[in-house]
Amino acid sequence: MPRFHISTDLTSGSELMLPPGAARHVQVLRLQPGATITLFDGRGGEWDAQVLRMGRSDVQVAVGEHHVVDCEATRQVHLITGLMASDRMDWLIEKATELGAASFTPVLAERSSLRLSGERAEKKRTHWQAVAISACEQSGRNLVPVVKPQVAFEAQMKSVQASELSGQKLLLSLAEDAIPLRQALHVGQDEVTLISGPEGGLSPKEEAAARAAGFVPVSLGRQVLRAETAPLAALAVMTI
Structure with a gap:
């Protein structure tokens, strides 16, 4: 599943516009409304997200459930x-x-x-x-x-x-x-x-x-x- 970093704090249930780089990537992948992606903000864990709207240069998504996923090294x-x-x-x-x-x-x-x-x-x-x-x-x-x-x-x-x-x-x-x-x-x-x-x-x-x-x-x-x-x-x- 495509993963994207978002610099702002993420919250389940919110809606947001993807930053330009992530939006371009979603468009290159030819994802459509309803497609599921993964977001993370660097604070730990990751969020499910669903594409709501695809514009010519912008992409709106709905932030879903947060998952505690830890892939960090032990040291x-x-x-x-x-x-x-x-x-x-x-x-x-x-x-x-x-x-x-x-x-x-x-x-x-x-x-x-x-x-x-x-x-x-x-x-x-x-x-x-x-x-x-x-x-x-x-x-x-x-x-x-x-x-x-x-x-x-x-x-x-x-x-x-x-x-x-x-x-x-x-x-x-x-x-x-x-x-x-x-x-x-x-x-x-x-x-x-x-x-x-x-x-x-x-x-x-x-x-x-x-x-x-x-x-x-x-x-x-x-x-x-x-x-x-x-x-x-x-x-x-x-x-x-």
Whole structure:
């Protein structure tokens, strides 16, 4: 059944106009009045909905019964990732959302190939949030991971130290002292913050800053994975 995210709070028994993107999708699918779709607003669970009216560019629906459906991973993984080329970031956010990532914090690292600021940075964040929403619609997730504003790597590490971040803190690393990820994971730990670098990895200074902030270096094995592949492999271990 087609699934659509609605940014406003949903209530059983109400009627509403679908946002433009969802309305276009309904029209592309050639759905007719009486057709059933699924809506979710990101607060948890999902709603049945029925198409009431199809206009040239708008679609009206009636919101039906709410269902408590939880497709979330048992472990919340918050991903801090070095900014990389736009197409790679798109792919990472889409697939990481499918794998259950709880949030994304893009960080500007020394070796980041993508450098954004001001309005361009906010437009890109909005785009990545839309990518995450689309991945939730496809994968069946009802809680949308938040894509946070871009921040400098050093500033993020200082923020982590100041906030006394809860849960386990892990750093994907190629260092010789890195512990295998499966071995490092604490049994019963339901929240993890994971750092992954951009193309070229984190600089020695950045890795040292992450360790000083309490992040434990972990390894995925002998293979050197691409910047957009490594966090996905780690997520698969931690969330599936």
